[in-house]
Amino acid sequence: MPNSAMTQQMQRGAGFIAALDQSGGSTPKALGLYGVAQNAYSTDAEMYDLIHAMRARIMQSPAFTGDKVVGAILFEQTMDRMVDGLPTATYLWEKRGVVPFLKIDKGLEAEADGVQLMKPMPDLDALLARAAKGGIFGTKERSVINAANAKGIEAIVAQQFAVGAQITTAGLMPILEPEVTISIADKAEAEALLQTALLRHLDLLPKGQQVMLKLSLPTNANHYKALVDHPGVMKVVALSGGHARDAANAILAQNQGIIASFSRALSEGLSAQQTDAEFDATLGHAIASIHAASIAG
Structure with a gap:
């Protein structure tokens, strides 16, 4: 823990x-x-x-x-x-x-369905063990959303939570970072899809388990209030x-x-x-x- x-x-x-x-x-x-x-x-x-x-x-x-x-x-x-x-x-x-x-991610895949997933991290378990031994509290992993594409955003969130589970198992606190590019025309729509997907995955976390979220500053103030208030979220931070x-x-x-x-x-x-x-x-x-x-x- x-x-x-x-x-x-x-x-x-x-x-x-x-x-x-x-x-x-x-x-x-x-x-x-x-x-x-x-x-x-x-x-x-x-x-x-x-x-x-x-x-x-x-x-x-x-x-x-x-x-x-x-x-x-x-x-x-x-x-x-x-x-x-x-x-x-x-x-x-x-x-x-x-x-x-x-920071644990190794960069981004080519864009597909309006998003860039994280590249594979085959040596992650060894890195997490070294981090835990070295006094690290938690980790951060970044992927990028470039369009309000429901399929792509679900893929991003599913990958973030899968890696987050691996981090939790290693005794560390995951910061999940599905970044929405601030310059895209459909940013508010992407943020709505992102929040829906995040809440769905948060609701599936085992009781008492938490993650942190690192998100782009939203188009509309307090858009992410439901995430801030969710029991599965330790803290929401903004890039x-x-x-x-x-x-x-x-x-x-x-x-x-x-x-x-x-x-x-x-x-x-x-x-x-x-x-x-x-x-x-x-x-x-x-x-x-x-x-x-x-x-x-």
Whole structure:
């Protein structure tokens, strides 16, 4: 079973989850926004060293504590590395009071029926065992909805819950992330189909079992209220989905019971060229604003 103190922190949800889980494909963009150009590294190893340095700087900043940041999602390589002489998950929980999660998906399949399912994860059981041993509380897996297609959305939700069951069996808390692309014309229709499918699968969970849900900010405020209130849901968290931080915060604040799980919106404005004082002030402002939006509902 997941750590009980971590469970209590997530149930209270008095803050937000930092998404520090950019993978190989999104790392160059994340580094570029941070002021590290692609000519600053020539190998993947150097690139991952630089992104870890950025993440470690965020985690070690005075503002990054469990008072406002209740959890953090890590990339697998980040879990395997150290921060201030400790394994990352240990550092987060013991030194910062931040609950550690692990991104487990291995990317997306080609689109079919308006959605992109997750690629197979043949080594998942071994990864989950390593995560549990390393102090990880839960996991996150992402798939993408690009159209209001009932068949595709049912396939996405069924896959998410099947993988979620595997994670629960390993003693970890699953964050299911069926992301609706924010730019699609039929986004509200897709969200209606998604909620219906999620509720149907939630109703089939064994009594007392819970998952977390990570969803795109909805078109209509409080659209996901039935999910927030469902006994099978520990917490609903929202991704920024490409919205700038101020816009994402404004939408989030209109949705009761949902907290943020932002990535780009969290690191917006941070730069490798900033002094520690400048970096800490910029991050502190970001954390305060996302925390305020998360608890507004």
